[in-house]
Amino acid sequence: MKIKMLFLLVLITLALGACAGYQFHGIPYEPPQAAPPITGLDQNGAPFSLDALQGNVALVFFGYSSCPDICPTTLAEMRQLRSQIKDKADRVKVVYVTVDPERDTPERLKEYLAAFDPTFTGVFNNSIDLEPIKQAYGVVAEKVYYDAKDTAAGYSVDHTARTYLIGPRGRLVTSYPYQSPIENIQKDVEYLLSEVK
Amino acid sequence: MKAWIIVALALLLAAAGCAPLPAATSPAAGITIEGAFARPSPTEGGTGGMFMTIANGAGVADRLTGGSSPAAQTVEIHETIDDNGVMKMRPVPGGFEIPAGGKLELKPGGKHVMLIGLTAPLAEGQEIEITLNFEKAGPITIKAPVKMMAMQ
Structure with missing residues (x-):
């Protein structure tokens, strides 16, 4: 009797698992929501809008180009991801939104991103236009001034180090914490790409 | 008498062993640096991060306190702390201890060496x-x- 019950439970669990469909990694949005708009200037000084990327998969990261540790790590991972996806890489758009309008400029973003992958898009906004984008994505970015006796670095920006995944229909699907396994992100990206040809 | 010779020979051997040392090792204190690398940083005057593993083979703790490099105006020791998904980078003016017989790991997203005021952009493939x-x-x-x- 007990064994039968157990068997039934296992079956139910399996059936439920099958119903759930594809499970995105990171912290998925349940249900996925329309990605909040991101506009600004790209690294060539041309107007940018996230809407224009529909039909592609977008990976959005908020950083700044004086960031020596977290941002290069994430950008290097994004580059690796695109190289692993190979033939579909042109449909994977990496969007890097600067949260340091004081030190960054479109030109500086261009210089910075070219060192990683020239196909990455940098997005620049002044601090007033940046605020609603940060809020919509739940991004924290606070300037922290150092004590001059401790460092020559001036200030750094405490910032949210999540990467946001936006599907081909402009839906915000999930977000990944810093240094999530690239393989997991790749699976999610490939799933979304296969959904919309 | 014989014991004397053995001790002398052992000392000689030890000294000889110390002579042709790899560049990254300090024989006196047994500090070994492995896997050091810097991240690309394209902006002159910008900042760069460096990472490595430092092993302390000596019987006493040591401390990494700072440094200097022709590649940057200033070299400092910093640490990134993950505060609930928000990355906070802070200078650590006192540096980091390397325990006796232990290791100090400087890696992305944690402790690192900061190059501040790069004298030239750091490009992939450079040294x-x-x-x-x-x-x-x-x-x-x-x-x-x-x-x-x-x-x-």
Whole structure:
């Protein structure tokens, strides 16, 4: 009797698992929501809008180009991801939104991103236009001034180090914490790409 | 008498063993630096991060206190702390201890060496020289490649 019950439970669990469909990694949005708009200037000084990327998969990261540790790590991972996806890489758009309008400029973003992958898009906004984008994505970015006796670095920006995944229909699907396994992100990206040809 | 000779020979051997040392090792204090690399940083005057593993083979703790490099105006020791998904980078003016017989890992998203005021952009494939200062072992100069990922 007990064994039968157990068997039934296992079956139910399996059936439920099958119903759930594809499970995105990171912290998925349940249900996925329309990605909040991101506009600004790209690294060539041309107007940018996230809407224009529909039909592609977008990976959005908020950083700044004086960031020596977290941002290069994430950008290097994004580059690796695109190289692993190979033939579909042109449909994977990496969007890097600067949260340091004081030190960054479109030109500086261009210089910075070219060192990683020239196909990455940098997005620049002044601090007033940046605020609603940060809020919509739940991004924290606070300037922290150092004590001059401790460092020559001036200030750094405490910032949210999540990467946001936006599907081909402009839906915000999930977000990944810093240094999530690239393989997991790749699976999610490939799933979304296969959904919309 | 014989014991004397053996001790003398052993000392000689030990001294000989110390002579042809790899650049990254300080024989006196047993500090060894492995896997050092710097991240690309395209902006002159900008900042760059450096990562490595420092092993302390000596019987006493040592401390990485700072350094200098022709690649940057200032070299500092910093740490990134993950505060609930928000990355906070802070200077650590006192540096980090390397326990006796232990290791100090400087890796992305954690403790690192900061190059501030780059004298030239750091491009992938380059090599930079840096002198790291240790409280007991003194200065150790190493060369490190500029690359994207640690495992490449």
